[in-house]
Amino acid sequence: MLNDIKFFLPTKVIFGKESIINNLSEVSKFGKTALVITGRRFARSTGLLDSVCNALKDIKMNFHLFEEVTPEPSIDDCAKAAHIGKICGADLIIAIGGGSAMDVAKAAAVLIRNEGKLQDYFGEEKFQNEPVPVIALPTTCGSGSEVTKYAVIIDNDANTKKTVSSEKIIPKMAILDPLVLNTLDGSLIAGTGMDALCHAIEGFLSKKANHLTRIFSRESTRLIGENIVKASDRSLEHAEKVFLGSLYAGFVINHTGTIFIHGMAYGLTIRYKIHHGKANALCLPYSLQFLKTHTYKEEVEEIEKILSIDSIFTMYKQMRLPLTLREVNVKEKDIPILAEMAVKGCERAFKNMKTTFSKNDFVEIFSMML
Numbered sequence: 001m002l003n004d005i006k007f008f009l010p011t012k013v014i015f016g017k018e019s020i021i022n023n024l025s026e027v028s029k030f031g032k033t034a035l036v037i038t039g040r041r042f043a044r045s046t047g048l049l050d051s052v053c054n055a056l057k058d059i060k061m062n063f064h065l066f067e068e069v070t071p072e073p074s075i076d077d078c079a080k081a082a083h084i085g086k087i088c089g090a091d092l093i094i095a096i097g098g099g100s101a102m103d104v105a106k107a108a109a110v111l112i113r114n115e116g117k118l119q120d121y122f123g124e125e126k127f128q129n130e131p132v133p134v135i136a137l138p139t140t141c142g143s144g145s146e147v148t149k150y151a152v153i154i155d156n157d158a159n160t161k162k163t164v165s166s167e168k169i170i171p172k173m174a175i176l177d178p179l180v181l182n183t184l185d186g187s188l189i190a191g192t193g194m195d196a197l198c199h200a201i202e203g204f205l206s207k208k209a210n211h212l213t214r215i216f217s218r219e220s221t222r223l224i225g226e227n228i229v230k231a232s233d234r235s236l237e238h239a240e241k242v243f244l245g246s247l248y249a250g251f252v253i254n255h256t257g258t259i260f261i262h263g264m265a266y267g268l269t270i271r272y273k274i275h276h277g278k279a280n281a282l283c284l285p286y287s288l289q290f291l292k293t294h295t296y297k298e299e300v301e302e303i304e305k306i307l308s309i310d311s312i313f314t315m316y317k318q319m320r321l322p323l324t325l326r327e328v329n330v331k332e333k334d335i336p337i338l339a340e341m342a343v344k345g346c347e348r349a350f351k352n353m354k355t356t357f358s359k360n361d362f363v364e365i366f367s368m369m370l
């Protein structure tokens with residue numbers, strides 16, 4: 001029997017080579033003064049930032065730059081970006097980058113129009129005023145943030161990642177130009193692509209999945225599974241397909257959220273500074289093995305028709321991604337701490353699951369990963 005279907009996509013999505021330059025003039029529909037938010041290196045060193053600035057000059061749009069997004073952005077990063085946005089009177093934000101730049105852009109969009117601190121807005125639909133519109137130009141093939149309602153930010157006081165979640169922060173337009181992947185490091189393609197694969201699979205297993213989101217989950221899993229190894233070897237033809245897979249996985253998690261794999265991986269990122277996608281990647285195959293014997297046998301077998309757990313391990317060897325916790329310097333004595341962090345990090349994820357897991361369950365999974 002089919003579940004009810006709810007699907008909401010307010011983002012105008014444009015995907016294709018040269019799509020940024022050919023379509024950027026459309027941003028003038030959304031505002032008069034843009035704050036361009038990006039990281040410290042990639043957009044500037046590759047010339048992408050210059051191209052965007054030139055296109056904005058061509059349409060006579062006022063704009064200001066914030067080039068200080070850090071890889072795992074904090075509350076302070078968002079406050080700084082919002083401060084600049086307020087000073088320059090930004091009524092539009094253009095995010096160039098991976099998940100971090102888009103997360104900061106969404107958070108700043110909220111803070112520009114709503115008094116108070118970001119901490120006040122963690123959770124679902126916690127702010128009143130309509131944020132400034134966000135236009136997303138993703139430069140990695142992972143987060144799917146260009147079409148999602150989430151801004152995931154590190155709360156250093158709480159020692160975990162927290163999420164601002166609202167349909168009002170879904171970007172108004174997402175322009176995905178696969179040519180931006182040309183200059184991306186192969187290891188980053190592997191890491192971000194695996195993040196997207198986790199989105200597709202976790203979304204498939206979520207209680208909130210429906211027939212339509214599962215179509216996107218299956219296709220995303222196929223696109224990423226078939227192409228990620230060659231994409232990480234810097235083949236643009238294959239990277240383009242992983243990019244599309246990450247977009248589809250964004251459609252999925254926007255509706256389903258993630259399940260415990262993301263929550264479990266937060267500890268690896270916060271405590272051991274392991275890249276978000278690589279941390280998820282490490283947790284994925286072991287978590288699927290655990291799920292197979294804990295309530296999710298049928299669903300995991302369904303995924304394995306497209307991508308088996310064994311082939312995930314093989315992919316990691318081919319991409320030289322770590323297969324064990326030891327390879328990323330996590331010691332056995334650290335497991336109880338990671339398990340504790342996982343319980344905390346999974347608060348939201350458990351709402352998307354048929355069952356919840358205890359600290360002991362996480363100790364078991366992390367021990368398998370050792």
Ligand SMILES: [Fe+2]
Nearest residue numbers: 143195262276
């Ligand atoms: Fe993710």
